[in-house]
Ligand code: FES
């Protein structure tokens with residue numbers, strides 16, 4: 001193979017091209033978009049979990065100086081309803097009833113946000129409260145009532161069992177049961193949601209700036225819901241300050257802003273404040289799992305039965321409900337990296353009078369890992385075995401790939417056992433037990449927790465509601481510089497850097513000579529956007545395929561212009577040359593010049609110009625990343641406070657594009673995992689009021705909460721393009737389980753076992769005092 | 775409307791503001807310095823941190839009128855003559871940002887911290903940054919960056935001295 005085919009940039013620790021603008025305050029986020037005459041929106045939101053609307057009085061608001069318009073359901077009646085899947089949809093502005101606190105009821109469009117909020121306070125809505133539906137188990141039984149009279153509370157129900165499950169389960173020598181609870185959490189991107197829209201008077205097209213992960217999906221949604229032909233809608237995604245799955249939906253506010261811009265022919269903007277974001281960004285992780293396990297005396301797990309329940313909130317988020325994503329995928333990957341032959345699952349997803357459930361990084365994963373790793377530790381404790389040893393005994397072996405799990409998911413090759421063994425070495429598992437025993441005598445409670453995870457990535461259909469492929473357009477400009485465009489919607493992942501790394505290797509041009517465009521539906525080819533850990537493997541795959549096709553074209557040019565055989569042409573450093581004869585070379589710039597301006601010299605059969613689009617659909621419907629996290633914690637049994645003291649990760653996401661960026665993703669996911677495990681919970685009171693509406697109540701991990709994280713890489717390539725596997729979610733999938741297992745381990749003397757996420761200091765104290773021992 | 779003067783990144787501005795306008799909004803909407811970000815408007819996240827007479831302040835909790843007459847430095851004022859501030863340079867080298875939304879606040883906090891703590895320990899750095907929230911990075915690369923920035927500044931200084 002030609003020398004230049006050897007990757008130079010792929011796998012390199014390249015500094016990001018995105019950073020200079022972000023570091024100097026020059027980047028443009030949604031709220032930085034300021035257009036002369038732009039109006040701003042404030043929403044009047046429901047203060048009730050459930051109420052009928054008896055009247056809306058907007059007269060005073062309409063007359064308030066600086067107010068341009070006031071919209072209610074009458075003026076904007078779009079319904080966020082995915083009719084094929086769900087029986088109900090959410091009106092973008094409430095229609096006669098409200099179903100959760102924070103639901104948009106009235107929109108005020110005013111000359112600035114201060115005025116809009118003043119006017120919002122003048123709106124009077126007459127409510128007649130009704131009993132809210134707040135308890136998941138009761139809701140499944142249609143108690144105390146139906147959330148929507150026209151639909152059963154349970155909107156998704158599914159049962160599955162492996163053949164022979166009952167017999168295998170009954171015959172097993174040992175059984176145990178546990179109920180696992182995850183409490184509502186949410187993504188809390190540091191940049192809140194926001195949308196701006198403006199109409200081009202000349203063309204009649206509407207340009208929508210949206211802080212979203214999926215530009216084309218957003219364009220489709222707006223086009224479809226508002227009945228505007230899609231070529232009249234342009235979606236531009238500016239810099240996005242974090243998404244984590246939460247910005248994968250189309251929200252009521254998006255539609256209201258576009259509707260207002262169209263109706264009043266003015267630029268209109270809305271940006272969420274933090275209280276709005278905690279109330280109305282999709283929530284996640286509101287799940288209960290009632291689990292029964294059957295195992296033998298060696299700790300080999302034979303069968304798992306799980307009743308999965310999720311509270312989907314008041315409406316299905318548009319276009320997908322996170323409750324379905326969290327449960328149905330969890331049910332399919334519940335056996336994790338273990339060779340467990342039997343599985344039986346039943347799923348109930350139900351409505352309530354709470355905020356709709358959507359995606360948050362990992363979606364089903366942190367929940368499934370919490371259960372799967374919690375089960376292994378319970379089996380180990382039940383039998384008095386070492387928990388690493390129980391994992392070894394159950395682990396899928398290298399010879400078993402491709403491995404079909406009990407739910408029928410096929411795992412491609414991974415490094416399950418190796419990742420665990422290396423992580424055990426990295427954290428110093430051997431020495432830990434002695435240290436633990438010694439400190440315990442001093443009244444200090446250390447614990448260690450293992451979490452071996454699998455991460456399905458690059459799924460044919462993901463929670464982003466995306467298409468299964470991604471597209472990449474590459475254009476070598478007449479100057480030889482390269483512009484490439486993808487349908488991705490990055491929110492900090494550094495795609496402008498990683499995609500350029502991939503393309504540089506293929507084209508043999510300098511990394512600095514490539515610009516990556518994304519997030520503008522006018523320039524990017526149709527694609528699925530960013531979500532479900534797809535951008536690396538599918539987006540990167542598309543960049544690779546497009547790059548290779550362009551490379552072939554460059555080789556044909558070079559062969560013809562240098563009068564050599566195609567097989568002898570090598571590319572690199574902006575040049576093409578004949579192998580072994582570096583003097584016989586031509587600059588890619590000269591090839592580009594030929595392709596655009598000296599067209600008579602274009603080799604037979606090649607089109608004019610250097611531009612092409614490639615679409616890449618992976619052959620496998622999914623590729624699995626894997627790895628192991630091990631956390632060490634210290635629990636203060638007098639205060640219940642948990643400190644995560646040491647942390648080790650061995651991660652395998654196939655071929656690495658940029659290890660530094662991968663490590664950054666892992667660090668961030670672990671920090672979020674610490675939040676998930678011990679800090680973050682959205683609380684509703686008995687009236688259905690969300691009481692955690694500021695970052696003083698909803699606690700994010702701070703720099704002092706996160707320990708140094710030691711990361712090592714393994715590389716088991718996928719069978720897809722470039723051997724790339726996705727990795728955006730694995731760290732948050734694995735981390736909560738590692739941390740709570742470490743807490744359970746620390747509390748072994750008290751017989752404590754964590755069964756709730758997050759586990760807060762009062763819960764720890766209760767475990768210490770024996771309140772929850774089992 | 776109340777008349778105020780603000781000196782921002784060395785440039786003096788005479789402005790008319792409503793008494794209730796936040797300093798952050800005046801910087802962003804009136805002066806179009808949108809590098810200062812609002813992540814919570816609740817005084818928690820630190821994204822809105824600017825230097826007010828040389829000390830870090832949350833511009834989401836500061837009314838513009840109370841800052842009248844003050845010297846303000848925002849992230850736009852960190853680089854000098856097109857050369858990145860050592861903290862900016864170190865954040866770039868150490869991959870201390872992902873989405874970059876929190877970054878301006880971290881840069882201002884870190885720049886101020888290093889002025890008074892030229893040779894900090896890692897735990898002192900973590901402590902100093904604990905009033906700034908980042909959802910993307912897990913902080914490790916940020917701590918690395920502040921450590922590196924300290925080195926750059928110290929070496930720059932010793933350079934300056936040895937050149938004398
Ligand atoms: S915006 Fe000021 S502290 Fe968050």
Ligand code: FES
Pocket residue numbers: 190241242492870871872873874875876877907908909910911
């Ligand atoms: S880099 Fe995204 S919040 Fe810090």
